Amino acid sequence: MAQSGVVFGSYAPRVNPKELFDRLTTPKTLELEPRPTFIKVGAVSNVKGSAYMEYGNTKVMAQVEPPKEISKNSNRSGTLGLILCSVKYAPFAALDSEVVARKESFMSVALKKALEPVICRHEFANFQLEIKVLIIDDDGCALSTAINCCGAALIEGGIPTYDLLTSSTVCVLNGQEFVNPTADVEDLLRSLPGCDNSSEEHGVLVTASLSGVGQISECFQKGYLLPETLERLCDHSLAINLRMVDTIKHVLVNKVKQHIASQEGEESNGSDEDMENNS
Numbered sequence: 001m002a003q004s005g006v007v008f009g010s011y012a013p014r015v016n017p018k019e020l021f022d023r024l025t026t027p028k029t030l031e032l033e034p035r036p037t038f039i040k041v042g043a044v045s046n047v048k049g050s051a052y053m054e055y056g057n058t059k060v061m062a063q064v065e066p067p068k069e070i071s072k073n074s075n076r077s078g079t080l081g082l083i084l085c086s087v088k089y090a091p092f093a094a095l096d097s098e099v100v101a102r103k104e105s106f107m108s109v110a111l112k113k114a115l116e117p118v119i120c121r122h123e124f125a126n127f128q129l130e131i132k133v134l135i136i137d138d139d140g141c142a143l144s145t146a147i148n149c150c151g152a153a154l155i156e157g158g159i160p161t162y163d164l165l166t167s168s169t170v171c172v173l174n175g176q177e178f179v180n181p182t183a184d185v186e187d188l189l190r191s192l193p194g195c196d197n198s199s200e201e202h203g204v205l206v207t208a209s210l211s212g213v214g215q216i217s218e219c220f221q222k223g224y225l226l227p228e229t230l231e232r233l234c235d236h237s238l239a240i241n242l243r244m245v246d247t248i249k250h251v252l253v254n255k256v257k258q259h260i261a262s263q264e265g266e267e268s269n270g271s272d273e274d275m276e277n278n279s
Helices: 017-023 097-115 142-156 183-191 227-278
Strands: 037-041 049-055 058-064 082-089 127-137 165-173 176-179 202-210 215-224
Touching: 037 142, 037 227, 049 142, 058 142, 082 097, 097 127, 097 142, 097 165, 097 215, 127 142, 142 165, 142 202, 142 227, 165 183, 165 215, 165 227, 176 227, 183 202, 202 227, 215 227
Parallel strands: 082 127
Antiparallel strands: 037 049, 049 058, 058 127, 165 176, 165 202, 202 215
């Protein structure tokens, strides 16, 4: 698992869409592996749970606020807790303000849909759980990275879930299938005329899954994809999700080990001090 420091700032100007499109004529071999990934859980100390994740050049911070009791004056009724999700881009993100607003709105809704089936909401029926995500840098796969980061933050914060949630992004463009597409590829895909009405296949798929129980919590598709292509892309995405589970589990287990070692060290120091005082 590759580790790198946090880099704040905008990227260099992206490749001209037509030049990038011309480069996509050479067939590529799909490698169903996650990007180089760095994850740190417990990145923010004053919240219930938090995580920072670098997925290639995409950088995301997620935090889970402590559950708050729902006001008795509200008209809401039910036996399940309320999930609130918000996704924001960092102020220095080199994106058009209108594009940022549309992305934030869509990603907030998509994140809520992906997380609701995963969290044991019956455990806090009269409470609301607020989850906040900050996109620091976006070089593609921002939504799936945010879902992965939130999945790790929920586990780190002790929020009851049915399984560890992982997600990935795949797409079809110019007759080729891409896993973990860069922002250039995603922008080119969105710039194609008639993306939703063309007879030529081009589209993007984001799949969030619970690999341990073999379930898909949510699947987002944009563009025109044949059923057999959609099924194949879904298989690619699930394979990446399964590999991502191992990475996140490794980070979470190490966090627990560090916590246990820290507690044992404090107890050992306390025993030594007691012995010194008694002597």
